[in-house]
Amino acid sequence: MNQTNGVAQAANPTTLAKALNMGLRASMEADPKVLVMGEDVGKLGGVFRVTDGLQKDFGEHRVLDTPLAESGIIGTAVGLAMRGYRPVTEIQFDGFVFPGFDQIVSQVAKLTFRTQGAVRMPLVIRIPYGGGIGAVEHHAEAPESYFCHIAGLRVVTCSNASDAYFMIQQAISCDDPVVFFEPKRRYWEKAPLDVATAPGGMFSSVVRRPGTDVTVVSYGPSMPVLYAAADAAAVEGKSLELIDLRSLSPLDLGPVLESVRKTGRLVVVTEAPREASVSSEIAARVTEEAFYSLAAPVLRVAGFDVPYPPSKLEEYYLPDLDKVLDAVDRSLAF
Amino acid sequence: MNQTNGVAQAANPTTLAKALNMGLRASMEADPKVLVMGEDVGKLGGVFRVTDGLQKDFGEHRVLDTPLAESGIIGTAVGLAMRGYRPVTEIQFDGFVFPGFDQIVSQVAKLTFRTQGAVRMPLVIRIPYGGGIGAVEHHAEAPESYFCHIAGLRVVTCSNASDAYFMIQQAISCDDPVVFFEPKRRYWEKAPLDVATAPGGMFSSVVRRPGTDVTVVSYGPSMPVLYAAADAAAVEGKSLELIDLRSLSPLDLGPVLESVRKTGRLVVVTEAPREASVSSEIAARVTEEAFYSLAAPVLRVAGFDVPYPPSKLEEYYLPDLDKVLDAVDRSLAF
């Protein structure tokens, strides 16, 4: 598998942030229409260094440090996309996307439909998201559900370096607008990256670990929590099947339904608040489509319906090993 | 019931818009801290005339025609609320709330939590919503799901004149921020209004019609569709129990669960797009809490996951009698 053109490729351990950086670089090299724009993405390389070195190598006309205004970033990116560019915008933290919300809802998501395909919107909105980094207010949110509710957008997220590298390139080459969520607390986690072997399209969910007793699905920052939970459950003799959704809109529920038909039980894990969310949607849809297979209702381990708490409390807020195991047990006890 | 203080009150047929106007007036009379603000709410009385005559009677300092900026309207209302006022802001149409989204997410919803109760946010955001009026783009959206996902907000909606009159006053006297959705295509529908008899708190859902075969829940603009569907179903010998949610956040699922325990079947009807929405939440939660009572999965008649279409197509987009009956049949056939 790790071979291309007969040459063995080393699957180097790479951080997720570095993999994104490499992916961005690859896209910029491949297509001169790809631009990177956002606050501090230039000399600084972004506060997480995801765009490190890009301005130096591609110039200020390809990597734009923008004025401090998110509606401005997204709104001008729309115009650039109309002009034939493929802008990759960066929102510095999850909590700062909301000043740009109208542009996303009213222009980014609707332009192609409004013009019946005459205008395409190959625009990427990168958003580092999620908690667990001890940050101050507005720096630890999981706002993905809002975007899943916006027709016309696509919403994806990566959970490891390989997906980061490939999915960001797929997002950039997609002719539709893609909101690309990056699990910021996993930026510095290393995983093998084999740049020669793409892991498949970004809109498909992937079974990360096969199992037989309970299906557990999640995405992005919570995937490592799932791995730990599966290990712990295995010790107790419970076999969890783990699915990484990768795409939150559209949802690729095929593998989930297949799994649920086998296990009869599903736990959805997400940092996003519970109410009217992507986890609600998964629960509702899976129940609709696999009603007779379910031995228990779909259970959710989600963020509470509270503003994100001060960071010393975030360990209570976030899904963790114990919460997942508790939900698994509750599902099995049904 | 239509009696207070021994005096019989006439339950006058009143339009929903007029009832709102009367309710606003009553609140302004009762409390000098109540302000009305928005675009064209003064001399014009709002494009739907909901604030008709209020500026004339209460003055320009209580009814403010604002500059054309939604973030400005909501953001200044936040400051006025901190100062002890109870601002009632009007967003002219559903599609125009998004420029104010950051203020809602980051200030309105979080201030009380941020300050541990030191700052209260008695602020109302009135939004005429929904389709069916033959309008141009951005004038027929059902954006309630976004707001249900925002912790710290309350989201309610009225479906008739009596609720309109009382709920707007309850919203204004609530110390929490309330997003108040008004079913614009029902503005001109008349219903009995007895100003002496309050229909109960705005956070409780209400069984509008008892029935035995299938529970159908909805709110706001779709309630009349439910009534028609129940009539049609009755002809075919099917008995629908109809519930008007009234509050979308928090959801009052008590009556729904009680009903579902009886009928075993639930159909949720809403104009809002389906994905990651308030209808997903209802389906997920009811399934969690009444799993063994359900004879069929919760079915949803919702807006499609597309941008709101040109108005000549909206009859296809919107929930209607046939769609509700179809879902009822599918539920019964499960």
Place this chain on the structure above:
Amino acid sequence: MVDLQPTVSRAVEHEAEKWGGVGVGATPTQAIPSPQQVIEGLRATSRGDDLIQILSPEGVLTPDPDYPIDVDAALLRGLYRDMVLVRRFDREGNALQRQGQLSIWVPLLGQEAAQIGAGRALRPSDMAFPSYREHGIAWCRGIDPTELLGIFRGTDHCGWDPVKTGFSGYAIVIGNQVLNATGYAMGQRLDGKVGSAADGENEATIAFFGDGATSQGDVHEAMVFAAAYDAPVVFYCQNNQWAISEPVARQSRVPLFHRARGYGFPGVRVDGNDVLACLAVTRWAMDECRSGNGPVLVEAFTYRMDAHTTSDDPTRYRQADEAQAWKLLDPIERVKVHLARSGMADSSFFDEVDGEADALAVRFRAHCIAMQVPPPERMFSHVYSEPNAQLDRQQAEFLTYLAAFDDIPVAGAR
């Protein structure tokens, strides 16, 4: 000219200069004139002396050396014809709405010069981002008036191809298209279409918005970005004095073109009822942008002669005599007077244009009435450019469901 609004006294304005136009002195608690009075006075945002005008309401032509323009019969007759035709189909739009053929119409009556002047200053390679009232700009971009009808009849959200026509879709959320225009202009600069020695290679973008829109954050951010990137974009604000029921004084204390001062780029005010001035000033502004001196703000001082839309009732908020006064400043009349007086045109020309206008109206109406309702699957088409299995399935399920109603005529059965 009719002076429609109180003019700030010279003395106050002088005192005001220190603050770039507002008359609050540096000395605190200064008593005379009262701050209230000063502010109220300044609020009037009167037309003022800064107005660039070439053709007076009386039809007198006075060249402006800063905005040179060669006026010949062909030009003036063309502009006259444009304005008459645009006004004619605009009136027809109103009538079609009244007769139930359109759900709504957004009239441009009174703004013909502001639009035709700007529209005729554009080259095919330029790009325009309209708001929703720019039927005159659409006309100049070569969009047939019938292509506008779908939006108002409810059969589509945009009847033309923005890229091919150089005319973006109508934008309804006030102000947000101005940022898109700025981004597009940034792209023109990135493409090397600015400041080239071969002027024919150069391009610029023009963004249309109203007086009310100036209050929106997006319009500000557009100006900030445009200034930051020297974007070749003309911010063309049609100040028609009203944002639905709110007078422009609700949005600003000072004339709107002053906004440019805060960002450090040129801002000018032109008589928006003078098609020659609008043309000359917009040409200048577009040239500035093309040669690298963008952005530029142009405030076209005009008047919304009709209601905000056919749904609006202006009698609730403004006096009829205001519209009467503006009638004397009519954008078409002054051109007609000049054409006639100068001998550039005679009655046969005017008759010919009227005939053309009538024919256009007939065609416009006939087209409108014959418009088909699109099929239901249109609702799902082009939501995405690439396939989306989730949505395809929603569509398939819905069409299957619809098929069950086969015997009933589908549209109308729901």
Place this chain on the structure above:
Amino acid sequence: MVDLQPTVSRAVEHEAEKWGGVGVGATPTQAIPSPQQVIEGLRATSRGDDLIQILSPEGVLTPDPDYPIDVDAALLRGLYRDMVLVRRFDREGNALQRQGQLSIWVPLLGQEAAQIGAGRALRPSDMAFPSYREHGIAWCRGIDPTELLGIFRGTDHCGWDPVKTGFSGYAIVIGNQVLNATGYAMGQRLDGKVGSAADGENEATIAFFGDGATSQGDVHEAMVFAAAYDAPVVFYCQNNQWAISEPVARQSRVPLFHRARGYGFPGVRVDGNDVLACLAVTRWAMDECRSGNGPVLVEAFTYRMDAHTTSDDPTRYRQADEAQAWKLLDPIERVKVHLARSGMADSSFFDEVDGEADALAVRFRAHCIAMQVPPPERMFSHVYSEPNAQLDRQQAEFLTYLAAFDDIPVAGAR
């Protein structure tokens, strides 16, 4: 004074006047100087001659008749003490972060004068809306520095009562608090707290934000609303030259205080490292607002001497010699020099203040280290002011779940 940035030539500035400060002439395609050069030059947003200064970096005091202020020993000693103490706990904040006691600290180093000057201009009945760097304003509002720690240690989002202290919570989403401030000021006016003959009755609001924040739509809308309602609000922009890694030239071609010109209210630029000028100008601005002449924009021209936050690495984007140059303009040094030279204070005073500062630092540190993690139910408290059954149930379920871990120390077990 050290001239930190290139100054635009007088000639260009003169030519520029026509556009309120930018040097693009009315003649299109004008060739010399190149538009690029002109714009680059103007972009420098140099300090310029407009800077209001009372106490020079060398400690020389020159009264400004427009902004009169009675300077006596008590005043100057007080301001000195404020600045030294604020700087001391600010440095301690940095240290605590380095030692793992805080997750982050936002240093104010270099901005002590801009903040103490403004803070000491406020009355108890005034209201202030900070951004996140306003530790000096907090100090002046009577908030104990230890109350700031919760935000940076992660135990709370706001450790004080905004209403009681007249100091709103720290606002982190850039710019949005400026609208809240404007609304609050509108409330002060509605309450009749503006323009009263009894000046003691009058109130005003001050909104703090940075140079970067000026680009946000919300800041624009705040200025639009404030102008529309004559709100008694001072827009106090601390231009510390940087928005993280972006220089102020990225946000504006022209000095930021020029923004006021576009809205028609006063805008001034003050030496933000001169505590007396900041005090005098802010007093004047607040008085203007209290007496009904609001709003007012004040740009305090200063410098962020430290990193953006303890997470930032400024070596990646700015030269060390820039900070060195600004060191010569230190806000505290010049006061010390003046106090000493004028005999208003001697070394015993300086020693006393230093001792007080050390004691404050010790107390600050001790408080920080002893801070308790709040209990988990804190997460659910005050999300709403009124009961919410749905959330109460989430809380109850979670606490029940947690109780099962009773044997394990709760915090840290997850």
